[in-house]
Amino acid sequence: MSRARIRDPFADPGYAPLKARIIARTGHHYYADKDDLLLDRLVRRYRACSVPDAAAYLVRLDDPSLGAAEWKALEAEITIGETFFFRYAEQFVALRNTILPGIVAGRSTERSLKVWSAGCSTGAEPYSVAILLREILGPALPGWHVGILGTDISAEALATARGAVFGRWALRTMPTEERLRYFRAVPGRDGATREGGYRLRSDYARMVRFERQNLLSLLEGGGPALGEFDLILCRNVLIYFDAATVTGIVRALGERLRPGGWLLIGHAEPNPSFASFLAAVSLPGTVAYRRPEDGAALPPVPAWPPASPAWAPEVPLPSWTLPLPMPEPPAVPEAESAAVPAALPPPEPVAEHREPPSLDRIRALADSGAAGEAWRALRLALSATPFDPALRFYEGLLARSLGRDAEAERALRGALYLDRDFVMAHYHLGLLLSALSRPEEARRALDNAAALAETLPPGALLPEGDGAAAADVARLARAGLGGRVAGAEP
Known part of the structure; x- marks a missing residue:
């Protein structure tokens, strides 16, 4: 199959x-x-199965002896496992300040609690909860039975989770001090940790166990026992499903909560229909759900699967349809142009028939551990839109995850040249400079991040902040300014 054909899905009649x-x-x-x-994901499976196109791959999926295993592999492949520690800072603030202390107080007699991270990918989410619980319980932890379960459809992701070794990309929002407290550095290996990784310390890792599970099995009565969990996290998984399926899954998750148990879902996933069986609770910067304290039975889960799929494929565009011309980038005055950091990598030419990769695609590649592919996709996108501060920002994050700190610094400074009010670029530049033992420069960057964040409403979600609210980033930046910048004088 030619490269052009791979990148034009509807040129393949079987797609x-x-x-x-x-x-x-x-x-x-x-x-x-x-x-x-x-x-992108189908091409990986084509290569793994040594098939040339979609029609041949359909034959593989229908094969009586090989099809079932390939469907499992495909389902795991198309589930984008975006994961990093303490993702969505305001939800972890709610966990630290409200939800987990309340659960601990309510379970103080039994001295046991259970947490389920549904769709845990490579484990950053359940491990983040383990870190919080260990800090909250402190010396009392040995007297408690704490069970944290992580489930995912991908056997490969679960194998990574059990290994508890993560690349820099998964720790990108974590200050150096916390990274050293919870992890120890390990040599590089293939995959996301090629440039060196971090192993979660065993005190935290052993609090979590992992199992393979497809969330859709909940709609058929499968999954963990009813009324078992004090807290369930199912974040950024429901986006894959249609509305009826989402409602059924959330109801099934609610049935697996203890009376008064909590459910956290992704920011884009709340739905008013959930209020018919779970109570919505407004917390600073987020919404959580609780099962009623009376433990009354929830409405039954609707029948699954639906009688017919709600989606039908669009009629593909003719193969001769030409792409729309890309608009010319805005001209930059010469005086400003001279101030662009000289070391920003030059744009690469774009093949006329290829649309520049989207930021979603670049992030998905990075989150799946394909850092090299993500980097190439990013360079292609930058060649088309070199003045996009968000792309420069992710160039900095990716470069840092690859251990290319000088390039990361240039890219983050480039993002700030394009947008001086880019809070997350200031913040990540501060983290980078702190890690490089340049405390005064780190302080300036963190001070800029805090000052800009404090001009915004506390609950305002920051662009490219992965759900972080202005108040949370201001607090984290001020914490760095308070003396925890690496190399700073006390």
């Missing part, structure tokens, strides 16, 4: 029926309008 089959079987309506992301 549309394959896409329809995938969505109908898996319920992943997320991909209905995301052909570039779906194709």
Whole structure:
């Protein structure tokens, strides 16, 4: 298969029926309008199976002896495992300040509690909860029975989770002091930790166990026992499914909560229909759900699967349709142009037939551990839109995750040249400079981040902040300014 054909899904006549089959079987309506992301993942499976195109891959999926295993591999592949520690800072603030202390107080007689991270990917989420619980319980922890379960559809992701070794990308929001407190550095290896990784210390890692599970099995009565958990996290998993399926999954999760138990989902996933069986609780910067204290039975889960798929493939565009011309980037005055950091990498030429990769695609590649592919996609996107501060910001994050600190600094400074009010670029520049033992420069960057964040409403979500609210970033930046910048004088 030619490179051009791989990058143009509808040039392959078998792609549309394959896409329809995938969505109908898996319920992943997320991909209905995301052909570039779906194709990236399909191409990986084509190569793994040594098949040339979509039609041949459909034959593989229908093979009586090989199809079941390949469907499992495909389902794992198309579930984007974005994961990093303490993702969505305001939800972890709610966990630290409200939810977990309340659970601990309520379970003080039994001295046991259970947490389920559903769709845990490579384990950053349940391990983040383990870190919080160990800090909250402190010396009392040995007298408690704490069970944290992480489940995911991907056997590969779970193997990574059990290994408890993470690349810099998964720790990108964590200050150096915390990184050293919870992890120890390990030599590089293939995958996300090629440039060196960090192993979670055993005191935290042994608090979590992992199992393979497909969330859709909940709709058929599978999964953990009813009424078992004090807290369930199911964040950024529901985005893959249609509305009816989401409601069924959330109801099934609610049934597995103890009376008064808590459910946290992703920021984009709340739905008013959930209020018919769970109580919505407004917390600073986020919304959580609770099962009623009376433990009354929830309404039954609707029948699954639905009678027919709700999605039908669009009619593909003719193969001769030409792409729209890319607009010219805005001209930059010469005086400003001279101030651009000289070491910003030059743009690379873009093949005319290829649309620049989206930021979603770049992030998805990075989150899946394909740092090299993410870097190439980022360079392609920058060649088309070199003045996009968000792309420069992710160039900095990716470069740092690859251990290329000088390039990371240049890119973050480039993002700030393009947008002086870019709070997260100031913040990550401060973290980088702190790690490089340049305390005064780190202080300036963190001070800029804090000062800018404090001009915003406390609950305002920051651009490219992965759900972090202004008040949370200001607090973290001020903590660094308070003497925890690496190399700073006390």
